Amino acid sequence: GNSVTQMEGPVTLSEEAFLTINCTYTATGYPSLFWYVQYPGEGLQLLLKATKADDKGSNKGFEATYRKETTSFHLEKGSVQVSDSAVYFCALSRQGAQKLVFGQGTRLTINP
Amino acid sequence: DTAVSQTPKYLVTQMGNDKSIKCEQNLGHDTMYWYKQDSKKFLKIMFSYNNKELIINETVPNRFSPKSPDKAHLNLHINSLELGDSAVYFCASSQDSRGGRDTQYFGPGTRLTVL
Numbered sequence: 001g002n003s004v005t006q007m008e009g010p011v012t013l014s015e016e017a018f019l020t021i022n023c024t025y026t027a028t029g030y031p032s033l034f035w036y037v038q039y040p041g042e043g044l045q046l047l048l049k050a051t052k053a054d055d056k057g058s059n060k061g062f063e064a065t066y067r068k069e070t071t072s073f074h075l076e077k078g079s080v081q082v083s084d085s086a087v088y089f090c091a092l093s094r095q096g097a098q099k100l101v102f103g104q105g106t107r108l109t110i111n112p
Numbered sequence: 113d114t115a116v117s118q119t120p121k122y123l124v125t126q127m128g129n130d131k132s133i134k135c136e137q138n139l140g141h142d143t144m145y146w147y148k149q150d151s152k153k154f155l156k157i158m159f160s161y162n163n164k165e166l167i168i169n170e171t172v173p174n175r176f177s178p179k180s181p182d183k184a185h186l187n188l189h190i191n192s193l194e195l196g197d198s199a200v201y202f203c204a205s206s207q208d209s210r211g212g213r214d215t216q217y218f219g220p221g222t223r224l225t226v227l
Contacts, residue, residue, distance in 0.1 A: 032213045038153075043116075043202060043218040051213045087153055095212040098143065098167050099157040107153075 002027045006090050006103035013080055014111050021075040021106050023064075023090035031092040033057075033066055033073040034100065038087045047075075047088070082110045115139050116219040118203050124225045125193060133188045133222045135203030142208050143167075144186040145216065146178060149200040158201075161186055162208075193226045200224070 007022040025031065035047040035057070048057030053068035062077045073090060090103040116137045125131055137144060145168075146158040160168040164180045175191045186203060200221045206214040 034215075036218075043220040044155075044204075045218070046215045049213075049215065089155065093212040097212060098160045098162065099145065099170070100147075100155075100216055101157075102155040105153040105155070 002031070002092060002094060002097070002101045004090050004092055004101055004103035006088075006106050009087075009106040010109060011106060012109045012111065015082055016079045017110075019075070019077040019080045019084075019108070021088055021090075021108070023073045023075065023103060025071050025073065025090075025092050027071075027092055027094055027101075029094055030068075031094045033064070034091045034093065035062070035064055035073070035075050036089045036091060036102075038089065038105075040086070044089065080108075080110050082112050084108060085110045116203055116205055116217050118201075118219040118222050120222060121220065122223050122225075124227065126227055127193055127195060129193050130189070130191045131193060131224070132190070133201055133203075133224075135186045135188070135219055137184055137203075137205040137217070137219075139205055139207075139217060141205040141217075142183060143206045143214075144180065144183075145204040145206075146186065146188050147202045147204060147218075149202060149221070151199070155202070159186075159188075190224075193224075195226050198224055198226045 032051040034049040036044040037047045048059040050057040050066035056065045091100040145160045159178045161180045203219040204216040206216045
């Protein structure tokens with residue numbers, strides 16, 4: 001079946017540190033890959049996405065590259081801010097499946 | 113102005129009651145969804161509708177019945193509420209999910225607490 005595995009949280013970093021949140025997936029065919037972010041008390045917002053191999057999604061200083069050979073979509077940011085504190089979800093969607101399959105979420109806390 | 117809205121935001125009720133959660137999207141999207149987020153933040157699809165037609169029912173108990181009166185609305189009715197139904201329920205919509213590439217836009221969530 002289709003599944004997404006994220007690195008275990010919580011992750012705590014200092015402001016301006018480098019961030020990596022690992023995400024690997026299992027899927028048949030060629031899924032689209034997404035990172036969603038959930039700020040405290042809010043719904044999910046799309047952070048970035050990539051729809052084919054070697055595509056790089058980027059937004060707000062975050063980046064992730066669709067790596068088919070390693071079935072990964074790791075999230076990175078060069079210098080995190082306190083305002084990046086949130087829960088981050090990696091997800092996939094397969095053609096014709098009409099649903100997102102989410103990883104378990106990674107809680108990120110950035111300290112000033 | 114809100115793209116995907118849900119009401120109510122909070123719902124506290126007794127076991128055995130029946131309750132409804134409403135969802136509306138003003139994005140002109142064809143597909144709407146309900147997801148459940150449990151206490152550990154895990155998110156799982158419950159239902160999806162495309163143009164008012166049920167597409168996915170992901171082994172959800174019969175006590176949960178979605179209803180889509182039109183393309184812009186997808187309501188969730190829950191009968192005989194149980195303690196295990198306590199969760200945050202998110203509505204979402206996308207233009208056309210059959211290709212798997214479209215972004216899903218989420219509502220703010222409804223936190224349901226069953227006592």
